[in-house]
Amino acid sequence: MNLLKPIQQQKISDQVFEQLKELIFRGTLKPGEKLMPERVMADSMNVSRTTIRNAIGRLVTMGLVVHKQGKGTFVAMPDPKRDNPFALAMTAQNASIYDLLEVRMGLECVAAALAADRADDADISAMTQSITEMEKEVQAGRLGTEADTSFHMAVAYATKNQLHIQVMKNFYDYLFHGIRESLHFLYEDAQNIQLILDQHKAIMTAIVNRAPEKAYEAMQQHIEFVKEFFKQREK
Amino acid sequence: MNLLKPIQQQKISDQVFEQLKELIFRGTLKPGEKLMPERVMADSMNVSRTTIRNAIGRLVTMGLVVHKQGKGTFVAMPDPKRDNPFALAMTAQNASIYDLLEVRMGLECVAAALAADRADDADISAMTQSITEMEKEVQAGRLGTEADTSFHMAVAYATKNQLHIQVMKNFYDYLFHGIRESLHFLYEDAQNIQLILDQHKAIMTAIVNRAPEKAYEAMQQHIEFVKEFFKQREK
DNA sequence: ATTTATTAATGGTAATACCAATTTTGAAAA
DNA sequence: TTTTCAAAATTGGTATTACCATTAATAAAT
Numbered sequence: 001m002n003l004l005k006p007i008q009q010q011k012i013s014d015q016v017f018e019q020l021k022e023l024i025f026r027g028t029l030k031p032g033e034k035l036m037p038e039r040v041m042a043d044s045m046n047v048s049r050t051t052i053r054n055a056i057g058r059l060v061t062m063g064l065v066v067h068k069q070g071k072g073t074f075v076a077m078p079d080p081k082r083d084n085p086f087a088l089a090m091t092a093q094n095a096s097i098y099d100l101l102e103v104r105m106g107l108e109c110v111a112a113a114l115a116a117d118r119a120d121d122a123d124i125s126a127m128t129q130s131i132t133e134m135e136k137e138v139q140a141g142r143l144g145t146e147a148d149t150s151f152h153m154a155v156a157y158a159t160k161n162q163l164h165i166q167v168m169k170n171f172y173d174y175l176f177h178g179i180r181e182s183l184h185f186l187y188e189d190a191q192n193i194q195l196i197l198d199q200h201k202a203i204m205t206a207i208v209n210r211a212p213e214k215a216y217e218a219m220q221q222h223i224e225f226v227k228e229f230f231k232q233r234e235k
Numbered sequence: 236m237n238l239l240k241p242i243q244q245q246k247i248s249d250q251v252f253e254q255l256k257e258l259i260f261r262g263t264l265k266p267g268e269k270l271m272p273e274r275v276m277a278d279s280m281n282v283s284r285t286t287i288r289n290a291i292g293r294l295v296t297m298g299l300v301v302h303k304q305g306k307g308t309f310v311a312m313p314d315p316k317r318d319n320p321f322a323l324a325m326t327a328q329n330a331s332i333y334d335l336l337e338v339r340m341g342l343e344c345v346a347a348a349l350a351a352d353r354a355d356d357a358d359i360s361a362m363t364q365s366i367t368e369m370e371k372e373v374q375a376g377r378l379g380t381e382a383d384t385s386f387h388m389a390v391a392y393a394t395k396n397q398l399h400i401q402v403m404k405n406f407y408d409y410l411f412h413g414i415r416e417s418l419h420f421l422y423e424d425a426q427n428i429q430l431i432l433d434q435h436k437a438i439m440t441a442i443v444n445r446a447p448e449k450a451y452e453a454m455q456q457h458i459e460f461v462k463e464f465f466k467q468r469e470k
Numbered sequence: 471a472t473t474t475a476t477t478a479a480t481g482g483t484a485a486t487a488c489c490a491a492t493t494t495t496g497a498a499a500a
Numbered sequence: 501t502t503t504t505c506a507a508a509a510t511t512g513g514t515a516t517t518a519c520c521a522t523t524a525a526t527a528a529a530t
Contacts, residue, residue: 095398099399289513
């Protein structure tokens with residue numbers, strides 16, 4: 001039976017939510033702009049504040065608006081991080097940079113070891129290129145952050161593990177857009193860059209020599225170095 | 236000034252949210268399972284239903300639970316079609332079980348070592364419970380896959396690394412779902428299950444004894460065992 | 471035993487009051 | 501006048517209570 005389609009009983013909060021979402025997506029409500037106070041909005045829409053808060057709450061967890069007690073609710077600034085899964089996870093769980101480094105430690109050390117087994121000529125040449133590129137950048141007075149990333153991605157590709165590659169792509173995409181500021185401190189010091197370059201070379205050497213354990217350790221020391229840097233800096 | 240650290244004024248709804256999320260992540264609340272009615276949950280937590288609804292509302296928009304008016308609130312089934320935070324679903328199709336195990340090797344071994352440093356009583360008891368649960372399941376003639384996952388998530392939680400927890404949750408939700416059939420072969424053999432149980436116990440013992448290296452190795456052997464099983468089976 | 475009406479259970483909305491953080495206001499002090 | 505600072509007004513967060521809407525469970529009628 002049931003030839004009749006059910007009248008889609010959309011919840012009231014759904015409708016409010018849709019309206020607000022539209023306003024934000026269309027740009028009628030611009031980033032940084034303040035929303036109406038909940039009480040006013042409830043009044044002008046003839047619904048309860050409860051419902052309004054429900055709708056806005058969804059926008060908050062979606063990261064489209066932010067609540068500020070005592071101030072109001074504001075449209076969130078368009079944030080490249082928002083599209084990045086890692087960034088979302090980081091902010092949602094308010095993870096620290098150490099959390100990040102620990103996860104990297106797990107992923108990249110094993111990756112380095114695998115790379116030592118599986119890297120082919122193309123992989124090696126990609127690593128080499130990343131290193132010389134980084135040297136050039138530094139010589140030119142720039143920070144070699146992109147070349148740095150390239151090196152690590154080259155290692156990832158050398159594992160031939162599609163899943164690992166995908167994960168690392170997400171990771172470094174975030175490192176770029178997400179914590180660029182934090183990393184600047186690391187790159188500011190020319191001494192650090194030289195050390196990083198040496199560490200990269202050590203990793204590559206181990207990979208070229210088909211020495212998985214060495215590669216593992218070299219990567220470990222590399223990440224440990226970064227971790228120590230931030231630890232020192234905290235004081 | 237500001238020598239005083241800000242008392243992290245976490246909202247009540249935040250705390251409720253965290254508790255519920257943890258129950259779901261750990262697998263204590265299994266997919267499809269019904270949550271307590273809001274009213275009794277509010278009562279047993281000594282907060283208002285308003286706050287409970289706020290917390291649950293977040294879980295809903297995150298897709299972890301679903302509301303059904305008149306019926307209740309239920310833990311959502313992990314849905315591959317759903318947007319997963321790390322966009323790994325597509326990769327999971329092409330990824331081999333070895334790819335998965337390699338990435339796990341990196342993440343979980345380091346995690347085990349960290350857990351040995353940081354696990355508290357609650358973590359230990361969660362691991363114990365997962366192990367006994369798995370034993371009970373096996374005794375009853377069922378496969379203890381869920382308890383197995385719970386154990387690994389317990390280790391993840393013991394790291395206190397929020398990012399790692401998030402990553403592992405997604406791994407188990409989306410990736411292992413794709414190779415569930417394959418895993419059946421592993422669990423079919425009672426002998427294997429016993430070995431897996433022993434390995435879990437070894438991991439936990441190392442963690443209890445605060446022996447990071449041992450924990451690392453125990454986890455390594457555990458994953459290596461699974462890998463070897465599938466390798467043998469290919470022939 | 472089947473069907474139907476009633477009741478209970480449970481999420482959704484409303485209304486009101488008060489708490490907590492922030493801004494604004496306005497009077498007192500300089 | 502300008503600055504300071506305390507009181508009041510704003511605004512999001514939580515609590516309470518009541519009632520609506522949907523579904524499941526139960527009792528009553530056939």
